[in-house]
Amino acid sequence: MESPGRRRFALLALCALAAASLAGLAHAQGRDRVVFATDWFAQAEHGGFYQAQAEGIYAKHGLDVTIRMGGPQVNGLQLLAxxxxxxxxxxxxxxxxxxxxxxxxxxxxxxxxxxxxVVIAHPGVSRLEQLKGKPIAIASAANTTFWPWLKAQFGFDDAQKRPYAFSVQPFLADPTLSQQGFATSEPFSIEKAGVKPVVFLLADFGYPPYSEALVVRRDTLVRRADVLERFVRASAEGWKSYLANPAPGNALIRKDNPQMSDELLAFSVDQMKKHAIVEGGSAKRDGLLSMTDARWRATVDFLKLTRLAKPDVDYAKAWSLAIVHGVKVLP
Structure with missing residues (x-):
């Protein structure tokens, strides 16, 4: 008669064999592993990537993608390097x-x-240049990003700067104060407080830097070009799907970030559509996630204009159209 211990051993052996078979199946399917990190906690601004995961788009393109959330203590580029x-x-x-x-x-x-x-102002302001000489709350990081651009383009000066508290409360308490923000975030909190803010999207005034770029090591670009092209293509398809019906992606976003509300997700998607943040620019012609040399050169010119550029640096090494050129997923 077979002992219980032997039966348990046999069962464990069968489980191990089944696990090995599943692992072998996954390998046989030829899925290439990609570990991708976002720049913040899961949110609608990452929706297309979560959608590609939720809808099996990455798997369809032969990819096994892991999405890791960013956050205030996560230096994604350092981890990448x-x-x-x-x-x-x-x-x-x-x-x-x-x-x-x-x-x-x-x-x-x-x-x-x-x-x-964006720069967010109170009702009554109709033009961005009206904020010249008026107090604006900005973070210290703005001193090497959009603030020098505002100074160069609109004549703003450092006397206007006020500390940014990473909260809309100072803005709500002071009708003379404007503040920085993101089109998909801070206006939501301000509207919830009963104020209809005036929102100036700096990109609509010519602020050139791309945002949420997908970045790799140069050796990865050389060694895994095919994998990267499939990743970009699948991500573009994910974004097209997400903007049409964000529910599947939102479910995964809330799983990673339970504090994210349905209301904020809906607002953020609406703002991305309203301002053509994902679907505008070269995306209309070259496809979602596309880039252009001209846009990158304009960004470098902005750095030179504001004396943020360093001499003898080949900034053209910062971008490559080799991957995205072959991807044309139109909105």
């Missing part, structure tokens, strides 16, 4: 800064055709 990621999300200016530091990173696609940075 260290080989802990395959793809990281970053602002275009961050990629140019990496080139200044001789870090071999390169942007291969851009999620946002329009940078979502």
């Amino acid at each position: 260290a080989g802990q990621l395959d793809v990281a999300m970053a602002d275009g200016l961050q990629v140019l800064n990496a080139i200044e530091q001789k870090v071999p990173l390169v942007a291969i696609a851009a999620t946002f055709q329009k940078n979502p940075t």
Whole structure:
């Protein structure tokens, strides 16, 4: 008579065999692993990537994608440079800064055709130039991003700057104060407080940097070009699907970030559509996630104009159209 211990051993052996078979099946399916990090906690601004995961689009393109959330304590580009990621999300200016530091990173696609940075004012303001000489709350990081551009384009000066508290409360308490923000976020909180803000999307005034660029190591671009093209294509298809029906992607977003509300998700999607943040620019002609040399050169020119550029740096190393050129998923 067979002992219980022997039966348990046989059962464990069968389980191990089944697990090995499943692993072998996954390998046989030829899915290439990609570890991708976003730039913040899961939100609608990452919706297309979550949609591609939820709808099986990555799997359809032979990819096994892991999405890792960013956050205030996560330096995605540092992790990318260290080989802990395959793809990281970053602002275009961050990629140019990496080139200044001789870090071999390169942007291969851009999620946002329009940078979502905004200046938010109170009702009664109709033109951005009306804010010249008026108090504006900005973060210290703005001193190397949009603030020098505002100074150069609209004659703003440093005497206007007020500390940014990463809260809309100072704005709500002071009708003379304007503040920085993102089109998809801070206006929502302000509207919830009963104020209809005036929102100026800086990209509509010519602010050039790409946002939410997809960045890889240069050696990865050389070694895994086919994998990267499939990743960009699948992500573009995910974005097209998400903007049509965001429910599947939103379910995964809430799973990763339970604090995210349905109301904010809906607002953010609405703003991305309203301002053509994903579907505007070259996306209408070249497809979602596309980039252009002209746009990157305009960003470098902005750095030179505002004296943020460093001499003898080949900024053209910061981007490559080799991958996204073959991807044309129209909105």
